[in-house]
Amino acid sequence: MKPLRMLLVAVMMLGASVSIAACGADDDTITVYSGRTENLIAPILDRFTEQTGIQVEVRYGESADLALQIQTEGDRSPADAYISQSPGAMGFLTDEGLVAGLPEGVLDKVAADYRDRGGDWVGMSGRVRVLVYNTDLVAEEDLPESVFDLTGPDFDGKVALAPANGSFQDFVTAMRVSEGDQAAKQWLADMAANNAAAYADNTSIVQAVGRGEIPMGLVNHYYNERAKAENPEVASENHFFERGDVGSVVLTTAVGVVAASEKQSEAQLFVDFLLGDDAQTFFSAETFEYPLAKGAEPAGGLPPLESLDATSVDVDELGGGFRETLEMINDSGLSSQ
DSSP states (O other), rough: OOOHHHHHHHHTTOOOOOOOOOOOOOOOOEEEEEEHHHHHHHHHHHHHHHHHHHHHEEEEEOHHHHHHHHHHHHHGOOEEEESSSHHHHHHHHHHTTOEOOOOHHHHHTBBBBGBOOSEEEEEEEEEEEEEEEETSSGGGGOOOSGGGGGGGGGTTEEEEETTTTTHHHHHHHHHHHHHHHHHEEEHHHHHHTTTTTEEEEEEEHHHHHTTTTEEEEEEEEEHHHHHHHHOTTTTTEEOOOTTTTTTGGGEEEEEEETOOOOOOHHHHHHHHHTSSSHHHHHHHHOOOEEOBTTOOOOOOTTTOGGGGOOOOOOOOGGGGGGGHHHHHHHHHHHGGO
16 A cells, blocks of 8 residues: 555544545555446546545445345455445345444544444435325325325325335335334235336336326435436426335435455545545535535535434344345235336
């Protein structure tokens, strides 16, 4: 490791604030497994390389698939850092002992509600689950008060879901935590019986709702914010369920260092960078997520996270039963529709 980079890492480990300067030409490379899609994370990864000289090789995929791959690879995993679209898959790796701890100075940059209590990973951005709906097809007074209302006859064939999406899986896990396994299993079965439409991802749902292909769908809040930024005339809006309803649970994008990594210091520096001003501003202004580093502000137009009628579930709970949640979704029949 070059001397300047050694100094940067040492300062970070002490928890001090530091402005990361370019480290000069260097062929050092870290490998990142990313559950975030390329358009949502690649620009800030490029900026990390510009500022540190550390190259980033990225393997993109579904958060759950990448977590299972790291488990399969074990000590042979080439991954140095793992970005999960949501905390469930990261919690699974933590439970398996496959995530290394982070320095206190990095952990302290994020409020306790949005990081692993054991110090293995942190949330770098946050999303709220919402019901996106087409304003030409659905009157505001007809919107459901609870996500559990969506199983009723008024919503037969009108709701889109993304069963293979990590955030949907974490939402189901949150429902298991807050309402119990039987309630979650029943909700999934009832949604399948109510002809809920399965889509590939959140983007597909928002696009389908915007063009009137389906009246509404369960997604993360920022997908419709991005759609409206691109086209203010699109006929879609976000609906937040009533306070305390698991349908509007707050989910975090999690990042941690893979235990098998031989580049722990560089990977920790990478995590620290994602909590810095550049990255947090990117998440706020470019992807319309909620930045989670202390003091970071959401983009104009987004209400403060604490003011929303959203509910929180202990992030550590979302890692438990990861496989069981996947099996529960698959057994419901939703993923095959």
